[in-house]
Amino acid sequence: xxxWIDGVWTNPRTMGxxxxxxxxxxxxxxxxxxxANHRVENDTSxxxxxxxxxPSKVVYLGDxxxxxxxxxxxxxxxxxxxxxxxxEQRWTFQTQSGGLxxxxxxxxxxxxxxxxxxxxxxxxxxGSPQSYARLLFDLSASLGHRPWEFIHSSxxxxxxxxxxxxxxxxxxxxAWKRAFETARSIFDxxxxxxxxxxxxxxxxxxxxxxxxxxxxxxxxxxxxxxxYDLEVARGAxxxxxxxxxxxxxxxxxxxxxxxDPDGNIAYSMESLYEIPQGQILSxxxxxxxxxxxxxxxxxxxx
Numbered sequence: 001x002x003x004w005i006d007g008v009w010t011n012p013r014t015m016g017x018x019x020x021x022x023x024x025x026x027x028x029x030x031x032x033x034x035x036a037n038h039r040v041e042n043d044t045s046x047x048x049x050x051x052x053x054x055p056s057k058v059v060y061l062g063d064x065x066x067x068x069x070x071x072x073x074x075x076x077x078x079x080x081x082x083x084x085x086x087x088e089q090r091w092t093f094q095t096q097s098g099g100l101x102x103x104x105x106x107x108x109x110x111x112x113x114x115x116x117x118x119x120x121x122x123x124x125x126x127g128s129p130q131s132y133a134r135l136l137f138d139l140s141a142s143l144g145h146r147p148w149e150f151i152h153s154s155x156x157x158x159x160x161x162x163x164x165x166x167x168x169x170x171x172x173x174x175a176w177k178r179a180f181e182t183a184r185s186i187f188d189x190x191x192x193x194x195x196x197x198x199x200x201x202x203x204x205x206x207x208x209x210x211x212x213x214x215x216x217x218x219x220x221x222x223x224x225x226x227x228y229d230l231e232v233a234r235g236a237x238x239x240x241x242x243x244x245x246x247x248x249x250x251x252x253x254x255x256x257x258x259x260d261p262d263g264n265i266a267y268s269m270e271s272l273y274e275i276p277q278g279q280i281l282s283x284x285x286x287x288x289x290x291x292x293x294x295x296x297x298x299x300x301x302x
Contacts (some may be wrong), residue, residue: 024126027136027175028160028167029147031106031119034060040083040091047078047093060089063143064121065104071138072097087113100135101126110155117151120159133182134242140176141240148173187237187245191230194253198226201260208261219259226255 039048039056048056059080069075075097082092082105090113092105103124111118125132140147150156153169160167205219229252236244 022127023129023132024124025129025132025136025175025179026125026165026167027123027148027179028156028163028172029064029121029123029139030145030150030156031062031064031116031121032143032145034062034089034116034119036060036088037066040080045080045083047080057084058088059084059091060106060116062089062106062116062119062121064123064139064147065093065106067142068102068104068123068135068139069095071135071142072100072102074098075102089113089116089119098131099127100131102135107159109150109159110152118155120150120156122163129179129182130186133179134186136176136179137183137240138242140180141242148176183242184237187242190249191233191237194249194256195230197253198223198230198256201256204261205259211261214261214263219261222255222259226252226259229255 036058037050038059038061039050039052040046040059041048041052042055042057047059047061048054050058069078072095075095078093078095080091080093082090084091087108089106090108092103094101094103096102101124103126105122106119107122108118109120113119125135148169150169157169160169160172201219202223205216205223208214208216210216229248233245233248233252236242236248
């Protein structure tokens with residue numbers, strides 16, 4: 001039997017395994033700003049870029065939804081089950097990214113929908129807590145505000161009290177922060193495993209004589225570089241910078257491979273642990289490879 005725990009419907013029988021089981025997480029986020037950079041195709045209700053030429057309607061996605069889509073790995077084109085009508089900032093779309101399902105609804109909770117600050121997003125994530133925790137970690141780090149802090153807190157409290165699951169400002173914030181804790185535990189495990197790789201390499205260094213292709217002196221230099229990058233990774237994690245963390249970890253692993261007298265490490269990060277969200281999209285690759293995301297301007301449109 002499923003239970004509602006801190007904003008998440010979970011199956012207790014699956015919580016003990018490594019994947020933490022499947023779940024549905026529902027959180028709410030304050031919209032910071034929204035721009036008319038996207039359209040919804042009339043015939044298909046698919047999200048399209050603002051340059052789309054076929055019959056379509058303008059939609060104001062907002063910073064929360066735009067960043068969430070940017071951090072998904074190879075998402076399906078978002079489909080609007082509730083396309084925008086007269087109010088271009090009121091809508092609902094769904095998309096799927098591997099085993100992670102994402103539904104976002106934009107709702108007005110203050111000011112009759114006249115201001116961006118009066119909107120919030122209801123975010124529903126279906127999949128393993130590993131995958132949706134990582135998405136929320138990246139999303140929160142990329143926004144210019146804490147998504148669980150609402151500009152009009154009194155109105156937000158009234159809105160949330162009417163939602164399923166007895167939601168409050170406090171329970172919503174707790175659900176966000178529990179996701180962050182899950183994501184950080186994943187990162188900590190990655191750090192631990194790369195560190196174990198390094199220890200294994202150092203043992204082989206001590207027991208291997210120099211050769212024409214490898215010397216212990218050069219290997220020790222590579223080990224020092226790897227240790228430095230692991231410290232950089234720890235600092236990036238403390239700052240909530242997941243892309244910086246992963247780049248530093250990748251560099252550390254590369255240095256360990258360089259130092260290894262066998263020429264390779266017996267196991268790699270990919271085989272040890274799968275990163276749920278895959279590669280993080282930079283703003284450059286977003287523009288090149290994901291047509292429905294446009295982060296080229298910071299101008300707000302009220």
